[in-house]
Amino acid sequence: MASLARMAGTLFPDSVGLGVVSIGAADDPWPEELPAIARAVPHRRNEFAAGRAAARMAMSGLGLELQAIPAGEDRAPIWPAGLTGSITHGEDTALAVVCKSNEFRGLGIDIEPDAPLPEDVLSDICDGDECAWIAGQVAPLRWARLIFVAKEAAFKCQYPATRAIFGFDVMTIRIMPQEGRLTARFTRDVSPYAAGDLLEGRFIRSAGMIVAGFVDPADPV
Structure with a gap:
């Protein structure tokens, strides 16, 4: 788990806190968080608890007060005032990133x-340009998996600003393998983003996992 934390930590600036918690090892969620899992099966309850614990670990790493993170009707985390973040769950591990919302409008992290x-499912995830790019790579379907992870992370990153749910066709991913960099370009307007706007991200592949992270800087004051 320490190696996963180091791996994921390289994807974000130092002002972003990171937490990693094993699923099944976390304390119970805080009372304000329990309504979100009132009817959940045990594994989902364990995932949820680990994700919230990871988010509080990320808060602690930044020296912030630990706070509850309820879920909204859309099931997205409701971050404490002045903060934003993102949570993802792997097969046995939850990761979370947190930062101050005056630094970043949104964060996104995903692991697969x-x-x-x-x-x-390739045609559901990848557009024509993405399919053409992966076709020229060794093990194209492994690169397609990275595109999926990148789109999931980029979606989480933009969601605090848009509150919009959309399909995989609304963003197209460009991968820069040698640099470990990603961009997610909007293919149509999703206010406040316009078609052509970019989100910047990074990825890493290690220990049989892919982790992608995106950041969206806050507007200058």
């Missing part, structure tokens, strides 16, 4: 096994 994307 570094395994080929099932070919039968």
Whole structure:
């Protein structure tokens, strides 16, 4: 888990706190958080608890007061005033990133096994340009998996600003493998973003996992 924390920590600036917690090892969620999992199965309850614990670990790493993180009707975390963040769950680990919202308007993190994307969902995830790019790579379906992870992370990053739910076609991913960099470009307007706007991200592949992270800087005051 320490290696995963080091790996994920390289994706974000120093002003972003990171937490990593094993699923099944976290304390119970705080009372304000419990309504979100009132009817959840045990594994989902464990995921949720680990994610909230990871988020509080990230707060602690920044020297912030630990606070509850309820979920809204859209199931997205309701971050404490002045903060924003993102939570993701792997097979046995939860990761969270947190920062002050006057530094970043949004953060996004996602983790998946570094395994080929099932070919039968490729056309649902990747657009024509993305498919053309992966076709020129070794193990194209593993790169398709990275595109999926990147789109999930980029979606989380933009969500605090838009509160919009949309399909995979609304963002197109560019991968810069040698630099470990990503961009997510909006293909249409999703206020306050315009078609052509970019989110900047990074990725890393290690220990059989892919982690992608995106940041959206706050508007200058």
